[in-house]
Amino acid sequence: MFRINNKYIFRRLDRVFRVGSKYMSNYAKYAEHKDLSKIRNIGISAHIDSGKTTLTERILFYTGRIESMHEVRGKDNVGATMDSMELERQRGITIQSAATYTLWKEHNINIIDTPGHVDFTVEVERALRVLDGAILVLCAVGGVQSQSLTVNRQMKRYNVPCLAFINKLDRLAANPKRVLSQMRSKMNHHAAFIQLPIGLESDCKGIIDLITEQAIYFEGPFGEQLRYDEIPKDMRAESEERRHELIEHLSNCDDAFGELYLEEKPFTQEDIKSAIRRSCLQRKFTPVLVGTALKNKGVQPLLDAVLDYLPNPGEVSNYGLKEKEGEESVKVLLDGTRTNKNPFVALAFKLEAGRFGQLTYMRCYQGMLQKGDSIYNMRTQRKVRIARLVRLHSNTMEDVNEVYAGDIFALFGVDCASGDTFVTDPKSDISLESIFVPEPVVSMSIAPVNSKDRDNFSKAVARFTKEDPTFHFFFDNDNKETIVSGMGELHLEIYAQRMEREYNCPVKLGKPKVAFRESLVSPCEFNYLHKKQSGGQGQFARVIGVLEPLPPNKNTVLEFVDETVGTNIPKPFVPGVKRGFLAMAEKGLLAGQKLSGLKFRLIDGAHHIVDSSEFSFFLAAQGAIRQVFEEGVWQILEPVMAVEVTAPDEFQGAVMTQLNKRHGIITGTEGTEGWFTVHAEVPLNEMFGYAGELRSSTQGKGEFTMEYSRYSPSLPEVQDQLVMEFQKASGLLPEADKKKKKN
Numbered sequence: 001m002f003r004i005n006n007k008y009i010f011r012r013l014d015r016v017f018r019v020g021s022k023y024m025s026n027y028a029k030y031a032e033h034k035d036l037s038k039i040r041n042i043g044i045s046a047h048i049d050s051g052k053t054t055l056t057e058r059i060l061f062y063t064g065r066i067e068s069m070h071e072v073r074g075k076d077n078v079g080a081t082m083d084s085m086e087l088e089r090q091r092g093i094t095i096q097s098a099a100t101y102t103l104w105k106e107h108n109i110n111i112i113d114t115p116g117h118v119d120f121t122v123e124v125e126r127a128l129r130v131l132d133g134a135i136l137v138l139c140a141v142g143g144v145q146s147q148s149l150t151v152n153r154q155m156k157r158y159n160v161p162c163l164a165f166i167n168k169l170d171r172l173a174a175n176p177k178r179v180l181s182q183m184r185s186k187m188n189h190h191a192a193f194i195q196l197p198i199g200l201e202s203d204c205k206g207i208i209d210l211i212t213e214q215a216i217y218f219e220g221p222f223g224e225q226l227r228y229d230e231i232p233k234d235m236r237a238e239s240e241e242r243r244h245e246l247i248e249h250l251s252n253c254d255d256a257f258g259e260l261y262l263e264e265k266p267f268t269q270e271d272i273k274s275a276i277r278r279s280c281l282q283r284k285f286t287p288v289l290v291g292t293a294l295k296n297k298g299v300q301p302l303l304d305a306v307l308d309y310l311p312n313p314g315e316v317s318n319y320g321l322k323e324k325e326g327e328e329s330v331k332v333l334l335d336g337t338r339t340n341k342n343p344f345v346a347l348a349f350k351l352e353a354g355r356f357g358q359l360t361y362m363r364c365y366q367g368m369l370q371k372g373d374s375i376y377n378m379r380t381q382r383k384v385r386i387a388r389l390v391r392l393h394s395n396t397m398e399d400v401n402e403v404y405a406g407d408i409f410a411l412f413g414v415d416c417a418s419g420d421t422f423v424t425d426p427k428s429d430i431s432l433e434s435i436f437v438p439e440p441v442v443s444m445s446i447a448p449v450n451s452k453d454r455d456n457f458s459k460a461v462a463r464f465t466k467e468d469p470t471f472h473f474f475f476d477n478d479n480k481e482t483i484v485s486g487m488g489e490l491h492l493e494i495y496a497q498r499m500e501r502e503y504n505c506p507v508k509l510g511k512p513k514v515a516f517r518e519s520l521v522s523p524c525e526f527n528y529l530h531k532k533q534s535g536g537q538g539q540f541a542r543v544i545g546v547l548e549p550l551p552p553n554k555n556t557v558l559e560f561v562d563e564t565v566g567t568n569i570p571k572p573f574v575p576g577v578k579r580g581f582l583a584m585a586e587k588g589l590l591a592g593q594k595l596s597g598l599k600f601r602l603i604d605g606a607h608h609i610v611d612s613s614e615f616s617f618f619l620a621a622q623g624a625i626r627q628v629f630e631e632g633v634w635q636i637l638e639p640v641m642a643v644e645v646t647a648p649d650e651f652q653g654a655v656m657t658q659l660n661k662r663h664g665i666i667t668g669t670e671g672t673e674g675w676f677t678v679h680a681e682v683p684l685n686e687m688f689g690y691a692g693e694l695r696s697s698t699q700g701k702g703e704f705t706m707e708y709s710r711y712s713p714s715l716p717e718v719q720d721q722l723v724m725e726f727q728k729a730s731g732l733l734p735e736a737d738k739k740k741k742k743n
Contacts, residue, residue, distance in 0.1 A: 036314035036338055039406050040306055041110045041363075043127045045155075046137035047147040048117050048705065051167040055137060055293040055302075056100075056113045062224060062300055063102040063109075069222065097123040097350070099361060099392045099408055104303045110408045119491035121150060121707075122470045126349045126418065126435045128154050130363035130408065133310030134162040135302070140174035140200075140290075144182040146644045146705045152187050157436065161280050163287055163305055164189070169197050169204045170292040176200075178672060180288055191286040192249040193242050194276065195301065198232060207290055207298050208235060210243045211272050216301060223296030247272070253279040273308055280309045313406030318365050320345060320421075320430040332430060338404040340368040343425035344375065347432045348416050351467045360414045361392070363407075365432065367424065370402045377414075378421040378431050384414050418469055437469045439556055440485035441639045441684055441708050444492050445510030447482060456505040464495055471495060485515060487708070489688075514685045516722060517596040517637040517711055518588035519555060523548035524632035530620035533611075540608035541620035543569070543577055546601045547628045555597030555637060555711050558585055562602050569605040569617070576614035577602055580621025589629045591636055591722040592730070596711070636719045639684045642709040645694065646677045647702035654697045662686035663715065681709055685718065 044052045060066045097114045112127040128134065134155055138148060155162055164183060166176045176197060183189045196208040198215060206217040208231055217227040231239050250272065251261035257275035260267050279285035289305055291298015319331045335342045344367035352359045369375065374385045390397040390410050403409045416422075419434035448457040461484075465473050472485040486492045489512055500506045525546050532539040550559065560578045569577070578600075585595035605620075643664065645655050649671060655678055659666065664682035671677070687706060694702045714722075 036336065036406060037312050038106060039108050039110070039312050040310055041130070041132045041313060041406065041408060042306060042310060043112045043114055043124075043131045043134045043160075044137060045114050045124055045128070045134055045151040047139065047142065047145040047151075050137045050139045050142065050148075051293050052137050053113055055135075055165070055167065055299065056111060058293050058296060058299045059111065059303060060100065060102055061222070062303070063104045065100070065102040097127045099410075101391055101408075105307060107307050109303075109306065112408075117147070117490065119486065119488040119494075121154075121487060122435075122437060122468065123350075124151060125154055125437070128158045128160050129435045130347060130349045131160060132313055132316045132406075133306070134160050135306070136162045136164045136286075138164060138166050138179050138183070139171075140166050140168045140176050140179060141171045142646075143175075143179040144186045146642060146707050149186065150707055152189075156283075159283065161283055161309075161311060163280070163289060163302070163309060164191060165298075165302055166288060166290045167293055169200055169290060169297070170202065170295045172201055173672075173675075174200045174204075175672070176288075176290050183286070183288070189286045190249060190253055190279075190284060191288050192246045193290070194246060194287045194305070195289050195291075195298070196235070196239055196242055197290045198235065204292055204295065204297060207301065208239050209301065210239060210246055211269055213239070213243070218297045218300075223299075226300060249285060250275045250279065253285040277309050281311050281315060320365070320432050323429045323431070334366040334405075334430075336366065336405045338368075338406065342367050343423055343428050344369045344373075345428075345430055345432065346375075346422045348414070348418060348420045348422065349435065351416070351418055353463050353467065357413050358415070360411045360416060362409055362411060362422065364403050364405050364409065366405050368402055368404050369424070371400075373424060375414075375422045375424055376426040377416050378423060378426070378429075379417070380415075380420075381426065382415070386411060388412050417466070435469075438487065438708065439515070440470055440472050440487060441515050442488055442492065443483050443485040443513040443515055445481045445513075446484045446492075446496065446507055449506040449508055453503075453505040456503040457499065457507065460499045460503040460505060464498070481510070483513075512688055514638060516591065516593040516714070517556070518590050518593045518634055519595065519597040519637055520547060520549045520628070521633040521635050524628045526624040526627050526631075528620055528624040528627050529606075530616060530623050538608075538611040539613070539616040539619065540606075540611035541573070541616035542606035543602060543617065543620045543624050544604040545624070546603065547625070547632070548599050548601065550597045550599050552597075552710070552712070558582065558596060559599040560602070561599065564602055564604060569602070569607060570612075573607065573612065573614050573617045574602065576617035577621040580618040581625065583618070584622050584625040588634070589626070590634045591719075591726040593636065593722075597637065636714045636722055637711040638714040638718065640681050640709050640712050641684050641687060641706040643680045643682050643687070643704060643706040644677060645680070645702060645704040646675060647694075647698045649674055649676050651698040651702060652676050652678075655694070655702065658690070658693060658697065662690070682706075683714065683718075684708075685714075 044056055046052050057069050061069045097112050099110065099112050101108060101110045103109070112131060114124045114127050136148070136151065138144060166179050168174060169176065180191060180193065183191045194210050196210065197204060198206045198208060206215055208215050213231060215229045215231050217229060219225045219227055247261065251258040254275040257267070257271065260271065276285065276287050280287060287305065287309055289298065289302050291302065293299060314336050316336070318334045318336060320334050322330050322332045334345060344364065346362045346364045346369070348360050348362050350361035352361070369386065369389070371386060371389050374383050376383050388411070389400050389403060391400055392410055397410065400409070421430070421432045423430060448454055461473050464471050470487050471491070474483055476483050484492055484495070486495070492509060496507050496509050523546050527544045529542045530539060550557065560581055562574050581600045585598070588595050643659070645659070647655055656666065659678065659680045659682060662682050663686055664680040666678060666680050668679040669676060690704065694704055
């Protein structure tokens, strides 16, 4: 028995060694040939539970990267390869984006699998920042949902071309045609099918390729064998109609193909593919593919489409910002060729605490980096020598000797922040545009259960705030408690569980608190003189100007404008005014919330030749804000969430009533095949406890998703309650309350 086990172990080790050596030798071959056309950097993004991780698992299996497929829910006690965290396998959700690379038809594909939950939206944001193309996965039943729209906006922000893959054709009520119409109406995509399903739900047999006009069947125990056949007779009319629709869409998007179409010249399959590629790279057209990842159908043609239609790193224009003395930053086109002619430039897009210290994920945009080279952080100007270069496959890594432009890799022992630029030549003065980070919307008090765990608690918080820019942490001196802020209740709950599992530090979370903001209703002028004389050098500063509200689309930011003319306020003292304004903005006097949506216009002032200093103007700016608090009209802003509720038709009345009770505004409804979907905008403050209420009122059949939409003025009763609570906490009770206390 012992010998048999040994043989089995040696066979497994031999297989692992051969698979690993195959990948390493192939990677070395591509690095040697420096062939950019053989590389794809793609991300897989979608709404929650659309099948992203299952699709990635199938891609890794068919490309030979893994030996066997596992399920996301971890029913086989293994779980999906890309969900390496224990919490991910238990909950069946992706929490952190994971990187891997694989080979398909002699092309090197770097893949990043991203989370679908809105609470982890920054993971999608930073993945799309460094990728060249993406697969937008849509559920054949759910269609275009709230997070699908968010992902679509993120792709648009970074100008990322994408393919659409309609997944879950095997589910009851699957309807890919409805999903296509939603892509056109909700996402404004110029989209058309390039494949059609042969049967739906339990009758899903294969797919029809509209370009080659062939039927593809997936045979073998895991659908790994492809059989090409003629299109079934009962589907020929529909496939001809859909092919004609595809050609019409392409002729509208691509000028070269449009000329062929208008002149009624014959065109080949290659003409259609070239037109799809050109229009897809320019984000003018989105090819739509279909399949079911769970039932192993449609994955290999999707991989072919990635090679055919998504860009290689050389087809994407990447720019850096070059600083010039006395001038604004100038855009510089980076050289994406796989040579070392130009200096190395890379962006750190993700940090993670690994077994060997901090692991920094990077994307190389120009030049080459070798093991043993030194690089500079453009933000801190620190020099680091590279001892180890690795490529990632989920939570495992493989050492490489060099990386080129277009590669995604990782380094150890580099002290940096997410969004930092690294170069080998500090004189090049090139920086890359950083990553968009949304503001947190929910706060909770947090404290370790055992006081002896405070050291571990501090380590955990320091690590998580560094890794995740949407996870904030501060100590509230007034209430003497530690506050953490994030993108939602689940976001903070996950970090609390990770503290217990990874740092052996159980914590207790307080009730969720909404991140309210304070702002002005109308502009208010100020004229404040700060004067102090106490022997020796005194303090003197006068600031004159206007504090005014910004328009609603900018109500989460603060602006400072210096409009002074002459030398009434010397220029070296102006930064002091700005610092004073920002310091006061940390805590308002109406309800103790942060100030936002304000523009501080410094118009005039006065200084003293001896007594004025930057600190004097810092204090004067604070006094000016207090003056505006007394004289201006203030309001409280609250985060409003875009909520999407789906449930059976018989519960529509109950769901609408619940949303109205929570001061929600219904923005739209739609229904199909016995189910309805309600779109509403509801204040976040009203959404706590909604999950349980929805389940009980829909017999457990209803589900909802929500994401941050905007800040807007709160209702008068909410504002009055917040002001009252703040006054009580500060000991500033109204007169009526004071009399009650005395009696």
